[in-house]
Amino acid sequence: MTHAALLELDIRAKHYGERTILDNLRLALAPGQITALLGPSGCGKSTLLRIAAGLDRDFTGSVAIDGVVQHGPSPLAGVIFQEPRLLPWLRVADNITFPQRANGAALARAQSLLDEVGLRADDGARWPKHLSGGMAQRVAIARGLFAQPRLLLLDEPFSAVDAMTRMRLQQLLLTLVEAHRMAALVVTHDIDEALYLADRIVLLEPANDAARQPVSHVFEVGAAHPRRRDDLTGHPLRAVLLERLEASIAG
Ligand SMILES: Nc1ncnc2c1ncn2[C@@H]1O[C@H](COP(=O)(O)OP(=O)(O)O)[C@@H](O)[C@H]1O
Ligand SMILES: [Mg+2]
Structure with a gap:
């Protein structure tokens, strides 16, 4: 209910x-x-x-x-x-799916969330230190939506x-x-x-x-x-x- x-x-x-x-x-x-x-x-x-x-x-x-x-x-x-x-030691996609690893369905979901927050699916392979402040905050929003x-x-x-x-x-x-x-x-x-x-x-x-x-x-x-x-x-x-x-x- x-x-x-x-x-x-x-x-x-x-x-x-x-x-x-x-x-x-x-x-x-x-x-x-x-x-x-x-x-x-x-x-x-x-x-x-x-x-x-x-x-x-x-x-x-x-x-x-x-x-x-x-x-x-x-x-x-x-x-x-x-x-x-x-987390600086995890790529963007793994940050989004954390504590799960970004494999299979979790990776697909991370990629669709990246799209939803205005990033590209291949941004998932980047390291946090290579993101601008705005991009990093978009990733944080995607992570907040993962569950x-x-x-x-x-x-x-x-x-x-x-x-x-x-x-x-x-x-x-x-x-x-x-x-x-x-x-x-x-x-x-x-x-x-x-x-x-x-x-x-x-x-x-x-x-x-x-x-x-x-x-x-x-x-x-x-x-x-x-x-x-x-x-x-x-x-x-x-x-x-x-x-x-x-x-x-x-x-
Ligand atoms: N762990 C803490 N111990 C003691 N005082 C705290 C603690 N955390 C915050 N405060 C005090 O509580 C008040 C409210 O803090 P906070 O909720 O962070 O305010 P805001 O987010 O509106 O700026 C502040 O005066 C702050 O100094
Ligand atoms: Mg505050």
Whole structure:
């Protein structure tokens, strides 16, 4: 039986020592929907993503994927980080299929994923050190898709590439989410990236002192895809998010 929400996150509290990083945060992600997690550096975005990915279990609350409570990483979730994190001693195809070797059906699948992320099948034979940053991140996306996840968790996936590559990879993410009807959670500190990609934006505001708890706000973007980037500069939400981000940085 499939569950309506692919990811249900219910974080009652996450602490580092005395500090509360996340407090009372609930989030449900539906198939085909992109949620952006936006907030200033240090507000707890990566912490939340690691909890969702099953990489951090030191919190109170629960994570359910497709209706099943998780106790660690799930094959239903593909995780993509800011740096590609490719293994330098494995060729591209073996990185995609890892820990399997890229033989037979696994190699064929790696090659079709290379095509899907905009690379060539024979790029599979290359070594990671010979790839540009953008190509390496495409390989990381292919690796994230290898196990046919239904949920993608991305932590600032396009922050380390140049502006033109970033726009192409954002477009690729939209295409992939739609084609596979995955649910996606994208961490970003970039308002324009959030507005371009997301159906919904969760703004995290940190606790700047011990007296204040961290808070989150949810905004529906409500603009149909495909979106035009120049239209989004005038989106009413943009001014609201900018003001809130500036206020949370100022404390
Ligand atoms: N392992 C850790 N131990 C203690 N504090 C941590 C640890 N990891 C992150 N933090 C702190 O928790 C806060 C949130 O970190 P993080 O989730 O990485 O923020 P973001 O991804 O939004 O920049 C930061 O203030 C960071 O310094
Ligand atoms: Mg981070």
